[in-house]
Amino acid sequence: MSANQETSSTPFTTISQEQFGDVWQIPKGIWGRLVTVQNSVIGLRFIAVAFLFFALAGIMALLMRLQLANPESTLIDPNTYNELFTMHGSTMMYLFVIPLLEGIATLVLPQILGSRELPFPRLTAFAFWTFLFGGIIFYSGFFFEYIVGMDALAQEGWFAYPPLSGIVFSPGRGMDFWLLGLNVAEIAAIAGAFEIILAILLCRAPGMTLNRIPIFAWAMLVTAFMMLFAFTPLVVGSLLLEIDRKIGTHFYNPAGGGDPLLWQHIFWIFGHPDVYIQFIPPAGILSTIIPVFSRRRLVGYPLVVLAIVSTGFLSFGLWVHHMFATGLPEISLSFFSVVSMAIAIPTGIQIFSWIATMWRGKPQLKPPMLFAMGFFLVFVLGGITGIMLAAVPVNQQVHDTYFVVAHLHYVLFGGMIFPVLAGIYYWAPKFMGNGRMLNSRLGSLNFWLVFIGFNVAFFPMHVAGLQGMPRRFYTYQAGSGLGILNLISTIGAFIIAAGFAVFFFNIIYSIFRPQVTEANPWGADTLEWGTPSPAPQYGFRKLPIVRSRHPLWDQDELFEVSGQTKQVVEVLEQRPYRYRAQLTTGVFDGEPKEIFRVAGPSIYPLMLGFAMTAFSFFLIFDLYALAALAVVGSIASLVGWHYRPNTPEEQRTETEDRIEALTGLPVLMAGSRRVSRGGMLLALLTLSVAFVTLIFTYLYIRLNFDDFPPAGMEITDVTLPILGLIVLWVSGLFLYLAAKAVERDSFPRLRGFFGAGVLVAAIALGLQIRFYLSLPFDATTNAYGSAFIMIAVFMLVLQAASLLINVISLFWVLWRGNQYRASNHKSVSEMAIFALWAAGATSLGSFVLFVLPYIL
């Protein structure tokens, strides 16, 4: 039967692998490399660039160890040493660990979930470019410092405490490079988190219920949520520090009523969860690997999931243990101390689960398992010193000594590096291309060098710390008894470096002398091993149907099931193939919900990343006109990103109708409704966290004022903002009615309500801007003024963003009016949600600004 003869009730004719795979191919040439959004390419790029930054940070660590190898060494001067430990710590924390984990997730998740692609591939590409450009800005400090001769490298540590990081004590541009460069990279992390959450919740294989989700995916899901809650306050806090420096606000300036401790709170609200953000995914890797190499199912799956989720929650309740020495009330310290100890419970659950799995299985000591074993010793030692540090008296005794340096490296290196290396050795045959195994002998050598080197380097630091050696000092006195300990540490550092040289050599060796292997060389249980090696870009042409937590161990074949799900899978195996089609499934039970078109290659993610980076770069040098131009470039990139050309490929055909008739699922060429709604909700969640951070800032600053608002800064007439607020709610109502008009398929109503909503929103914005411009103070008056204006600016930016999106969308609606189709305008409901949320946030902000000071 030819394609023309097919009727709505007959199955589709079979198409060739080439035909099916055509739209999934990576575009050719340099242009193709720039526009590709394929998860397999972007994931590898994330990993490669993260390791490049790791190598740079490693070289800096070696330089520091050389300096400390002998007492009173003059190899490196104090300023350079400060720059080195700042860049080393910042690179490892912001430019290595998180991007590496996101890269692994980007690479592995679609296949481990039995999906074809991530739901927002352009967002993934944007995250990569933003991370890369943010890292380049950050490292361009070296160029401007050593070539141009500016003061362009930060020296304030990876935590950048004010007042040291303020303009008075750090007048150069080093902190600006640090703050703005890393902010760009943090935005990348948040974008990546969106993608991971939606992929796991909405794009799993049919039948993959909540209790069948692989542990690695659970770990990434919890981590991604943590990233939203942890990175967002850091972005806000960093911006406040930057405008303290640039504009002269007083958030962290005690002279103006601000408080340096506010930064410590905001920073560690990010900083301590970040430790678990770095630990949970590697723990997920271990929960994947250990059962495979023990030939035994993971013991206590529900307990391990509970451990991951509870670690995510508890990690937000122990940030103050970094501030035990700051003079906070003892009772507060004890609350944080309890949580700092209690978090060992879920960690212990996972460790006992892994031990029990190995105990009941037959462990095979191949390279991935070797690294897993290394993890046990190193991480447990780090955990024990962690419990010690959770005790307030011990913490105060060893605060800022090398004991803490040893602890954090045992936890981070042990909890992250070892499992990640295990994961790379494990997944390399599937994801390195052409099914290449990494060499096993070199892998063993790699392990032993890193393991021995690590312990030689970091174990003596416990002793040095207990003997009182302070961290972040460029040298120490001869005769202090610290020389031999430091020399041993330096030798260890070079052994670690040799271990990583073997690792990189192994990768190169395996590329040039590949040991090609079968599809599932480890006999693993999860879906990614169900595709051939090398895996095609789309992963599964015929989507698997999951009936077990260990599908490759328990299911004779992956597609055996009857009923509607089977029909969906069989239809999707053949159609649609003109575009990259993907399935969304239910959050709880993984039942098929929609077939949608996944976004294809585009230059706009790169352009947007570039424009945003340019904005930060110009701000560093106070080039505000160019920064404004970069904002325009960002908006233009966003418009281009979402523009859908009116080409034949974009048009719906009979094929889509037939797919719907055969599967009973909607075929959405303009993108998934569920993914869009999920994206919008996550955006609102992120913005809410940012707003709460600002309100927290405002309340914290309130503690420094006896009179609040300070004399002369009272607001007496709030008619305009209240009027503006009412009008804003009316505009939200109009947009809601516009969304309802789309549901009722009424174009005239859509046009009318949408137009009215946009017009009224503009009036609301105008009223509020007029009010805030007439205030008798500004952001530089004092900390109250700074906090007041920042909340106001946040509310106005939200409204302006909502208005801009709506104006562009209205233009689109009117322009394409003759091609109106309800399914293409469903996103109006997302705009209505955003507008209503902006109205809600403005209401809350108005309450905080105009009511709270008079009742608190």
Added chain:
Amino acid sequence: MTPSNIPTFSYFRLWFGFIGSAITWVIHFFLIWFISEMGCLSGLGDQTLLGINSVVALILLMTIPLLLITVASGMLSYGIWRQIQDIERQSAPDQGIVYAALERQRFMAIFGSLAAILFGVIIMLQTVPLFTVPVCGA
């Protein structure tokens, strides 16, 4: 029991049981932190209520209902777990994919029961310092 009459539990019951205790802990944690910081700064820590320090009294007053909510979340999950066990005892073992939803609900119930124990214990542990540490000492 046939697939058609396998019960499903309401989303509210499942989700309250599944994640209710963790969210209750978050609320409790931030409230007691807020009360202790603000109480000590405002001088409330120097006053007494019913013979005990006002900050301690407020925190205890806050803790009791939240602990009860945690217990309720755990009991709800445990109840669902028991009901599912009863269903499984009565039903044929080989019902294939039809039981996927039931398995998922059992998983959520087990998770919720254990989470309530964990977070309940942590809430209780966090009240211990109230009786051992000087409330507003620094």
